[in-house]
Amino acid sequence: MTDPTMDEIAPAHTLSRRSLLLYLGAGLSVALLAACGQGSAADSNAPGANGSAASSAPAPKTSSPTKVTIGYFPNVTHAPALVAAAHDAFRSAMPPGVSIDYKTFNAGPALIEALFGKAVDLGYVGPSPAVNGYVQSKGQALRIIAGAMSGGALFVVRPAANIKDAKDLSGKKIGSPQRGNTQDISLRFYLKNNGLKPRDEGGSVDVVPTANPDIVNLFKQGQIDGAWVPEPWASTIVQQAGGQVFLDERKLWPDGKFVTTNVVATTQLLRDRPDILAGFLKAHVEAVTFIVNHAAEARQTVGEQITRITTQALPAEIIESSFANQDVTYDPLVKTVIAQADSAYSLGFLGDSKPDLSNLFELGPLNAVLAAAGKAAVA
DSSP: OOOTTGGGOOOOOOOOHHHHHHHHHSSOOOOHHHHHTOOOGGGTTSTTOOSOSOOSSOOOSOOSOEEEEEEEOSSGGGHHHHHHHHTTHHHHTSOTTEEEEEEEOSSHHHHHHHHHTTSOSEEEEOHHHHHHHHHHTTTOSEEEEEEEEEEOEEEEEOGGGOOOSGGGGTTOEEEESSTTSHHHHHHHHHHHHTTOOBGGGTSSBEEEEOOHHHHHHHHHTTSOSEEEEETTHHHHHHHHSOOEEEEEGGGGSGGGOOEEEEEEEEHHHHHHOHHHHHHHHHHHHHHHHHHHHOHHHHHHHHHHHHHHHHSOOOOHHHHHHHHHTEEEOSOOOHHHHHHHHHHHHHTTSSOSSOOOOTTSBOOHHHHHHHHHTTOOOOO
8 A cells, every 4th residue: 555655654563452552642743732722741641742833723712522523434445544443543632621423324425414414523435425515515514634545446247247348237237335425426437438327317227326235235146237336345245245356446547546535524623623623633644654554453453343333244355355455545636536526527416517626625734734744745
């Protein structure tokens, strides 16, 4: 896996859970307590707060206790969230009096709906739902604040379906996680580029939006002929349901890089609690770096978390295959987000006029965290 600052990463080795907490707490310095105006000597050992230069974030508008809800999916493509949540890194990076709650989702549109309903403050989500949420709210609801994963999405097919090239998809049933989610858009755009349409648009391909675990079962039962899904579901289908990789989506992108998962924040959180945002991003960047440095332990943690959430145990070989198909990164890969938004617009998902996405990204807080760690800024 790659990272924007690979030259700054130490050799990998395996850590215990306690060591992970120490690692995550020893990295970046954001001076959260100084930002809150509540720092003390007793607080100086808390992860992300060492009493060094003050954060550029202004003091919060309120000092009352705050609960922050972080949303993510039980997917390998959400590995930074799974690793950080498993070891309480987000909670440890919060200012005093701030509690953390978590919600898990199957696909992006549901997470964005929860964000609209103020049930989620920060979320790991694909670019298509993030853009759609931004457009639906006329730019008022959210901003993309960081990247999380590149790659990790594949189009897998049943050998018995005899799908050798795009034209063979006519008359077939193909699964996607949810209508309008990132993989669903990729599937529909691929069909369009190959002169095909979904049956609900007058075409000949049945696109079947279904929750990822159910896609695996439908595939095993022969009720769908293929699926465009994120990891670990693609590797699960290949290893447990006899699927074949028809297309690794990385082959459709320059240098094989495209964003699968970004991080979004509500505009209210950006405005009112920059200290909370700084703490979250500190933990996020450290989790990304930890995954690169300590891949074996990260894979184990991710597998354990997916099993806990879905109650479906994943063999180590599926997790390993999943990680091989993706690259963890805190870079939001802005150009690929815009390209995917163009695809969604061409499919009719973003309204009648091309949306203005000039304010979709707010990368200042991330770059402040990276600067404090001596890492290069992203753009």
